[in-house]
Amino acid sequence: MTAVSVIVNGAKGRMGQEAVKAVDADEGLILAGQADVGDDLVQLIHDTQAQVVVDFTTASVAFENSRKIIEANVHPVVGTSGLMPEQVLELQKLAARKKLGGLIAPNFAIGAVLMMKFAKEAVRYFPNVEVIELHHDRKADAPSGTAIKTLDMLAEARQTEPNHREEKEILPGARGSVQHKIHVHSIRLPGLVAHQEVLFGGTSETLTIRHDSIHRESFMTGVCFACKKVLDLDTLIYGLEHLL
Ligand SMILES: NC(=O)c1ccc[n+]([C@@H]2O[C@H](COP(=O)([O-])OP(=O)(O)OC[C@H]3O[C@@H](n4cnc5c(N)ncnc54)[C@H](O)[C@@H]3O)[C@@H](O)[C@H]2O)c1
DSSP states (O other): OOOEEEEEETTTSHHHHHHHHHHHHOTTEEEEEEEOTTSOHHHHHHHHTOSEEEEOOOHHHHHHHHHHHHHTTOEEEEOOOOOOHHHHHHHHHHHHHHTOOEEEOSOOOHHHHHHHHHHHHHTTTOOEEEEEEEEOTTOOSSSOHHHHHHHHHHHHHOOSOOOOOOOOOSSTTTTOEEETTEEEEEEEOTTOOEEEEEEEEETTEEEEEEEEEOSGGGGHHHHHHHHHHGGGOSSEEESGGGTO
């Protein structure tokens, strides 16, 4: 099997640097190029004839970068968080028109994918659920893409909703943010990488499902796997779980 040629976009960032190392070290992949702010990604795609672009940039440019990659007929592997559901849909339509495979994944860590899968199972029995996500203090967006995806999955799988009780926040925001009637809390501290707890409460029992990425290399098995897999797809998939 010939190696898949890959460009890393956002290559100077924390995730980008890890992706460059991982792609370079993977025998099934060739590091065709690296891009960051100020570089012409489309020109680089043209010059290198790369098959895949891995994007770890920032929320404000994630849509535009993904659109450029698809329009250049190159398979996108997007890890950048902050894409809105309607933007994901628009990118999926664009990729479908071109029959181009790709992946947008809020979390490339296998353990995080399993955390979401187990949480989806548990919410059928424990409809009282809250999410706490914890990240390093330089993360720009909140809540994390993983938390948003988890909330969507929980809402889809929850068969009954807990009774709503009147609450009063003494300090605004004390109960976090609410999506699909599920509270989500974001912690930002130096020393953290990427962590999430899904907490369930039942009758005299609680269940906590927790995942910890303790180094950014935890995401790279999923990134390299996706770079090879997207070549066999003809749609743009949202979530690594659909590829495993
Ligand atoms: N999917 C996952 O598994 C996962 C895991 C961790 C982080 N993330 C996400 O990945 C993204 C990057 O995280 P990070 O910690 O590496 O951030 P970072 O700030 O360290 O790096 C971002 C890089 O993108 C570059 N950049 C910005 N705009 C660009 C543009 N238009 N074109 C090319 N490069 C551009 C910046 O110069 C920088 O080098 C964030 O959205 C983060 O939430 C995803």
